[in-house]
Amino acid sequence: MSRILIKDLKNHIGQEVKVKAWVDAVRDHGKLVFLVLRDRSGSAQVVVKSENEKVFAQAQTLKEESVIELDALVKERPDKMKKNEINGELELEAQGMQILSLADVLPFEKDADLNIETHLDHLPLTLRKNTVRNIFEVQATIISAFREALKNEDFIEFQAPAIVGGDAEGGAGVFELGYFKDNKAYLATSPQLYKQVMVGVFERVYATGKVFRAEKHATTRHLAEYTSLDFEMGFIKDHRDIMDMLEKVTRYIIKSVTQKHTNIFDENKIDDILLPEEKYPVMTLKEAQELIYKETGRDNRSEPDLEPEDERFLCSWAKENKNSDFIFITHYPVSKRPFYTYEDENMPGYTKSFDLLFRGVEISTGGQRIHDYKMLLKNIEKWNLSPKDFEFYLQAFKFGIPPHGGIGMGLERLTAKIMQIKNVKEATLFPRDMTRIDKFINTKE
Amino acid sequence: MSRILIKDLKNHIGQEVKVKAWVDAVRDHGKLVFLVLRDRSGSAQVVVKSENEKVFAQAQTLKEESVIELDALVKERPDKMKKNEINGELELEAQGMQILSLADVLPFEKDADLNIETHLDHLPLTLRKNTVRNIFEVQATIISAFREALKNEDFIEFQAPAIVGGDAEGGAGVFELGYFKDNKAYLATSPQLYKQVMVGVFERVYATGKVFRAEKHATTRHLAEYTSLDFEMGFIKDHRDIMDMLEKVTRYIIKSVTQKHTNIFDENKIDDILLPEEKYPVMTLKEAQELIYKETGRDNRSEPDLEPEDERFLCSWAKENKNSDFIFITHYPVSKRPFYTYEDENMPGYTKSFDLLFRGVEISTGGQRIHDYKMLLKNIEKWNLSPKDFEFYLQAFKFGIPPHGGIGMGLERLTAKIMQIKNVKEATLFPRDMTRIDKFINTKE
Numbered sequence: 001m002s003r004i005l006i007k008d009l010k011n012h013i014g015q016e017v018k019v020k021a022w023v024d025a026v027r028d029h030g031k032l033v034f035l036v037l038r039d040r041s042g043s044a045q046v047v048v049k050s051e052n053e054k055v056f057a058q059a060q061t062l063k064e065e066s067v068i069e070l071d072a073l074v075k076e077r078p079d080k081m082k083k084n085e086i087n088g089e090l091e092l093e094a095q096g097m098q099i100l101s102l103a104d105v106l107p108f109e110k111d112a113d114l115n116i117e118t119h120l121d122h123l124p125l126t127l128r129k130n131t132v133r134n135i136f137e138v139q140a141t142i143i144s145a146f147r148e149a150l151k152n153e154d155f156i157e158f159q160a161p162a163i164v165g166g167d168a169e170g171g172a173g174v175f176e177l178g179y180f181k182d183n184k185a186y187l188a189t190s191p192q193l194y195k196q197v198m199v200g201v202f203e204r205v206y207a208t209g210k211v212f213r214a215e216k217h218a219t220t221r222h223l224a225e226y227t228s229l230d231f232e233m234g235f236i237k238d239h240r241d242i243m244d245m246l247e248k249v250t251r252y253i254i255k256s257v258t259q260k261h262t263n264i265f266d267e268n269k270i271d272d273i274l275l276p277e278e279k280y281p282v283m284t285l286k287e288a289q290e291l292i293y294k295e296t297g298r299d300n301r302s303e304p305d306l307e308p309e310d311e312r313f314l315c316s317w318a319k320e321n322k323n324s325d326f327i328f329i330t331h332y333p334v335s336k337r338p339f340y341t342y343e344d345e346n347m348p349g350y351t352k353s354f355d356l357l358f359r360g361v362e363i364s365t366g367g368q369r370i371h372d373y374k375m376l377l378k379n380i381e382k383w384n385l386s387p388k389d390f391e392f393y394l395q396a397f398k399f400g401i402p403p404h405g406g407i408g409m410g411l412e413r414l415t416a417k418i419m420q421i422k423n424v425k426e427a428t429l430f431p432r433d434m435t436r437i438d439k440f441i442n443t444k445e
Numbered sequence: 446m447s448r449i450l451i452k453d454l455k456n457h458i459g460q461e462v463k464v465k466a467w468v469d470a471v472r473d474h475g476k477l478v479f480l481v482l483r484d485r486s487g488s489a490q491v492v493v494k495s496e497n498e499k500v501f502a503q504a505q506t507l508k509e510e511s512v513i514e515l516d517a518l519v520k521e522r523p524d525k526m527k528k529n530e531i532n533g534e535l536e537l538e539a540q541g542m543q544i545l546s547l548a549d550v551l552p553f554e555k556d557a558d559l560n561i562e563t564h565l566d567h568l569p570l571t572l573r574k575n576t577v578r579n580i581f582e583v584q585a586t587i588i589s590a591f592r593e594a595l596k597n598e599d600f601i602e603f604q605a606p607a608i609v610g611g612d613a614e615g616g617a618g619v620f621e622l623g624y625f626k627d628n629k630a631y632l633a634t635s636p637q638l639y640k641q642v643m644v645g646v647f648e649r650v651y652a653t654g655k656v657f658r659a660e661k662h663a664t665t666r667h668l669a670e671y672t673s674l675d676f677e678m679g680f681i682k683d684h685r686d687i688m689d690m691l692e693k694v695t696r697y698i699i700k701s702v703t704q705k706h707t708n709i710f711d712e713n714k715i716d717d718i719l720l721p722e723e724k725y726p727v728m729t730l731k732e733a734q735e736l737i738y739k740e741t742g743r744d745n746r747s748e749p750d751l752e753p754e755d756e757r758f759l760c761s762w763a764k765e766n767k768n769s770d771f772i773f774i775t776h777y778p779v780s781k782r783p784f785y786t787y788e789d790e791n792m793p794g795y796t797k798s799f800d801l802l803f804r805g806v807e808i809s810t811g812g813q814r815i816h817d818y819k820m821l822l823k824n825i826e827k828w829n830l831s832p833k834d835f836e837f838y839l840q841a842f843k844f845g846i847p848p849h850g851g852i853g854m855g856l857e858r859l860t861a862k863i864m865q866i867k868n869v870k871e872a873t874l875f876p877r878d879m880t881r882i883d884k885f886i887n888t889k890e
Contacts (some may be wrong), residue, residue, distance in 0.1 A: 003680065020680045022845055040599060040648035065845035101816060103845035124642045124841035133646060140602045147589075154485060157585045159672045159856070161875045162607060162632075162655045163620075165882040175608075177622035177632070179669075180661065180879045183886050187607075187622065194875060197569045201578060203485035209655060210607045216625065224624075227604045235448065235465045371546060392883040395569035400467055400510035400548035411604070430606045430639060434625045437610040438837040441628050 001071070007041035009090055012074045019044075019092065022128070023066045023103075025110075026059070033059040037070065037092070044087040046072060048094040058097045064110060065103040065128070071096035116423060120436060127429070134264045135427055138257050139415045143208055145256035146229045146409075149249040155204040155231060160191030162210060166389050173214045175224075187212035187225075190408055192340070195232035196369060197396045199404045206231040208411075216434060220423040221361075223412065224432040232406030239342070239352035239368040242405040243328055246356060246364060247280050250326065257418060270420055276324040284331040284350075288314055304336045312360040330354040339383040340376065342368040342405070352405075359417045366407030373397040446516070452486035454535055457519045464489075464537065465545075467573070468511045470555075471504070478504040482515065482537070489532040491517060493539040503542045509555060510548040510573065516541035561868060565881060572874070579709045580872055583702050584860045588653055590701035591674045591854075594694040600649040600676060605636030607655060611834050618659040620669075632657035635853055637785070640677035641814060642841045644849045651676040653856075661879060665868040666806075668857065669877040677851030684787070684797035684813040687850040688773055691801060691809060692725050695771065702863060715865055721769040729776040729795075733759055749781045757805040775799040784828040785821065787813040787850070797850075804862045811852030818842040 004017040021037035033056065035046040048059040062068070072092035082089045107122065108114065110129060119126050126132060147157065163185050167174040179185040191207050198205040211228040231249070236242060254273050258265060265272075283291070289301045292310055295317070300310060306329065318327035331350040334343055342352040353367030370376045376397055380387050387394070416427035425431040435441055449462040466482035478501065480491040493504040507513070517537035527534045552567065553559065555574060564571050571577060592602065608630050612619040624630040636652045643650040656673040676694070681687060699718050703710060710717075728736070734746045737755055740762070745755060751774065763772035776795040779788055787797040798812030815821045821842055825832050832839070861872035870876040880886055 020847065063845075067845045067847045100847050101818075101842075101845045104843045106844065121837075122840060124645060124837065125844050127642070127646045136603065136646070137601065139604075143602060143604075144592075144596075151589075156582065157588060158581065158874055159584075159588075159655070161670065161877060161882075163657070163670050163877050163882060165884065165886075175622050175624070177620050179620070179882070179886070180659070185877075185882055197572070198874075200569060201572045201581070210604075212608070214625070225606065225608050373546075392566075392569065395567060397546075398549045399551065399570050400508075400512045400546045402465065402512045402545050429604055429643075432606060432608050432630075437606075437608060437624070437630055439610065441610075441624070 005041040006037065006039045006044050006087065009044055009074050009087060009092070013076050013090060014074065016071065016073055016095065017092075019070045019072060020100075021068065021070070023062050023064055023068060026062050026064060028060060035059065035062070035094075037068075042086055044090065044092060046070065046092040046094050052094065055094045055097045058099060059094065061102065062099070063103045063105055065106065065125070066099060067101040067103075069098040069100060070094055116425065117440070120425065120431065121439065123430065123438070131268065132426075134261075134268060135415060135419050135421065136429060138261055138264060138419060139411065139427065141257045141260050142253055142415060142418070143227070143229065143411055145253040146249060147206065147208065148256075149252035150204075150206045150231055152252075153204065153245065153248070155206045155233070156202045158194075158198050158202070158205050158207055160188065160194045160207045160209050160230075162188050162212075164188045173216075175212050175214045189213055190228060191230050192338075192408070193390075193393045195230055195406055196340070196401070196404065197393060199232050199234045200396045200399070200401050203234045203402075204231070205233075218434045220425070221413075222433060223424060223428060224434070226413075226428065227411035229409040229411055229414075230406065232404060234402040234404040236368065236403050236405055238403075239330065239354060239366070239405055242366050242368065242407060243280075243282070243330075243354055243356075246366060246407050246409075247326075250356070250358075250364075251275055253414075254418070268419070270418075273418065274319060274323055274325040276322055276326075278322075280326045280328055280356075281318050281322040281324055282328040282330060282354075283314075284347075285329055285333075286331065288329050291317065304333045306355075306362075308361070311357050311362060315357050315360045318357075325359055327357050328354050329357060337367070339379045339385060340369045342370050356407075356409075358414070359420075361413070361417065363414050363417060364407050364409035366405060368403065368405040371397065371401050371403050450486040451482065451484045451489050451532065454489055454519050454532060454537070458521050458535060459519065461516065461518055461540065462537075464515045464517060466513065466515070468507050468509055468513060468548075471507050471509060473505060480504065480507070480539075482513075487531055489535065489537060491515065491537040491539050497539065500539045500542045503544060504539065506547065507544070508548045508550055510551065510570070511544060512546040512548075514543040514545060515539055561870065562885070565870065565876065566884065568875065568883070576713065577871075579706075579713060580860060580864050580866065581874060583706055583709060583864060584856065584872065586702045586705050587698055587860055587863070588672070588674065588856055590698040591694060592651065592653065593701075594697035595649075595651045595676055597697075598649065598690065598693070600651045600678070601647045603639075603643050603647070603650050603652055605633065605639045605652045605654050605675075607633050607657070609633045618661075620657050620659045634658055635673060636675050637783075637853070638835075638838045640675055640851055641785070641846070641849065642838065644677050644679045645841045645844070645846050648679045648847075649676070650678075663879045665870070666858075667878060668869060668873060669879070671858075671873065672856035674854045674856055674859075675851065677849060679847040679849040681813065681848050681850055683848075684775065684799060684811070684850055687811050687813065687852060688725075688727070688775075688799055688801075691811060691852050691854075692771075695801070695803075695809075696720055698859075699863070713864070715863075718863065719764060719768055719770040721767055721771075723767075725771045725773055725801075726763050726767040726769055727773040727775060727799075729792075730774055730778075731776065733774050736762065749778045751800075751807075753806070756802050756807060760802050760805045763802075770804055772802050773799050774802060782812070784824045784830060785814045787815050801852075801854075803859070804865075806858070806862065808859050808862060809852050809854035811850060813848065813850035816842065816846050816848050 001018045021039040024038040025036040027034040033048040175187040318324045355362040356364040412428045446463040466484040469483040470481040472479040478493040620632040800807040801809040857873045
């Protein structure tokens with residue numbers, strides 16, 4: 001008999017079927033054992049009767065998370081016993097069982113509300129919880145929708161390198177590794193320079209790969225590695241073309257996840273995501289700071305960047321006034337952006353750059369990049385970087401590149417905000433940070 | 446006027462259009478300058494007449510790879526001047542030009558047959574060649590088709606970590622990096638252990654990410670980082686279920702690339718890829734060695750693995766006798782496979798593992814994995830590894846996991862074989878090896 005997926009049981013009422021699944025729950029009622037089975041497609045209840053001695057004895061040995069093959073009869077429940085849930089109208093009556101993997105007693109109740117460290121210590125087990133699986137089902141849809149949205153706009157995927165020869169952006173927080181023959185190499189903090197090279201090749205490109213940050217912060221926001229969703233496009237007028245594309249892509253992602261995962265959103269009581277009928281609201285950093293001052297009295301007008309509190313305020317403001325969970329903030333000062341950022345001719349000292357805020361935090365950063373070879377060279381020097389370190393990259397500019405720009409967006413942070421999860425580590429399958437690579441690291445302090 | 450893509454010019458004959466593109470070629474004929482323009486969608490010829498003084502003067506300053514905006518009239522060529530190529534029926538007559546980026550003189554003729562080191566030194570330029578762009582267009586389709594094929598079979602994507610706590614597979618060639626507070630970490634050589642953990646979560650999973658090998662070989666086959674296409678699935682009978690899935694996936698990939706890129710295959714004179722009407726041929730390692738002995742006299746029957754020469758022979762054999770560019774070789778000895786490989790009860794000493802050979806080389810390795818906790822623990826010890834290092838991973842087995850298996854397949858190698866490229870580095874956008882990270886590394890010898 002070939003396997004029937006649990007989601008298809010409803011088409012087999014009255015028939016004998018074979019199901020292969022994990023035991024999600026066991027309840028021994030003396031003369032009856034109830035099992036809840038879970039496979040990749042859903043879950044269903046099984047009743048094991050004591051009359052069927054062999055199967056009954058097997059069922060009594062089962063611990064949660066054991067894996068079985070079950071031969072069973074699919075029975076329709078009497079109307080008054082029907083439950084308003086998937087497979088709520090049916091029940092399996094066990095007839096034969098093969099135990100494929102007998103689980104140990106779990107170290108805690110599966111639905112227990114664990115502290116984050118216990119949760120992370122036991123990921124091979126805790127990732128199996130329905131609420132946790134939901135997060136990563138949504139994550140898979142986000143990354144897939146990101147790629148789809150860009151493919152629809154003529155972008156082509158490329159594989160950006162993870163090992164790089166230097167700390168290209170001149171920032172802190174880079175991991176160093178031993179390369180061959182005592183040479184040093186580094187882990188990429190972003191695919192930025194390669195994306196720009198690829199604009200010269202394909203005009204419109206995207207990448208979805210890991211980037212690495214050796215940031216010495218053990219917070220709910222920091223990860224040592226994360227999945228970066230990046231695109232870059234040529235022949236733009238200015239940063240607003242990039243903002244339009246990012247708006248298109250994020251709308252596509254939100255529509256994809258909410259349509260595909262209606263059940264998950266309902267079950268987890270996740271707030272509807274507000275997409276304005278008009279375009280996403282936009283303001284410059286200066287305008288944002290003026291608004292904050294006017295509305296809250298907090299005067300950050302001389303700051304070069306937003307505080308977390310500011311980002312939260314601007315998002316509530318956009319929600320209330322523009323019916324939008326998204327808001328763009330543009331024109332960060334030259335000093336706060338990397339060397340390749342384009343300065344706005346009409347607003348000297350400020351860049352054609354932007355952050356996209358969503359539900360209280362920045363989820364994407366982007367802007368127009370410098371495409372003029374000489375201007376770029378001058379900026380590398382101005383940033384106290386060495387042009388020699390950029391020789392390879394600079395070829396893209398020496399040999400013709402159009403005005404271009406792009407964005408980077410963290411998959412895990414976006415997942416967390418969509419799913420309304422506070423700690424980004426819970427939206428990361430196997431999070432790495434200062435204190436943890438799978439297991440807790442002895443930090444020798 | 447808004448931009449028209451070059452591929453759409455044929456719909457604008459007789460009209461004025463704006464084109465934005467790279468200058469693929471410049472030919473100055475004295476009273477006429479001919480340009481070939483290239484954008485992401487294709488290329489087309491432009492004629493610049495001396496009557497139009499301003500544009501003519503601009504055209505004369507252009508070097509190949511410069512980027513321009515061109516206002517032009519789309520003219521149909523007289524019948525005898527039509528060329529049998531895309532846009533061969535039309536020509537643009539330049540009317541106005543804006544130079545967006547003026548390129549330097551190229552360091553070599555664009556179509557010159559470069560040695561590999563010169564090619565790699567100048568990737569931001571050499572990647573723009575049509576033949577090279579073709580390779581990476583096909584590569585983008587391969588990775589996309591891999592994901593699609595698996596999504597169609599109910600697999601879900603996950604993000605495997607790149608930074609790991611140890612060298613899990615106990616092999617050589619692992620990169621070490623400085624982590625936080627003097628701790629060491631390593632770069633993943635494969636997502637293997639995480640894929641198995643994820644079988645416990647989603648039953649069927651795939652990942653497409655970078656893996657790293659510190660192999661001290663400077664050959665045409667070795668890369669320090671490459672993109673690994675991986676899947677893993679639960680509830681299998683044995684390795685043959687994995688082979689069936691891999692066959693389905695590779696057939697899907699081949700069909701996708703050949704259908705989508707007919708032009709590229711034709712232009713680059715790539716041989717048709719043979720997919721047998723029956724299933725891919727399969728033989729055990731022993732059978733393969735007997736066949737090689739019988740047909741060539743080469744006696745490798747006591748060897749635990751195939752030599753490159755053997756792989757080439759088996760592929761020609763499959764091509765001639767089975768009309769197939771693919772052939773599976775199964776049952777490698779226990780000693781040649783990692784600790785988690787399942788030993789065949791019916792053939793002690795040999796594993797339920799396989800290689801898939803394609804056009805002369807192994808392009809994928811896979812098999813059934815041990816799912817029994819105690820057997821796995823015993824093997825870890827047998828392989829002289831420490832169970833303590835595997836505590837995190839072992840939880841997946843302690844708490845119930847079905848019989849499962851999967852495969853790994855290198856994207857770059859598969860691309861190279863499909864495109865009939867000899868050196869895998871030419872099928873890798875930014876190859877890293879012993880001697881190179883973008884630029885040549887001073888190897889201090």
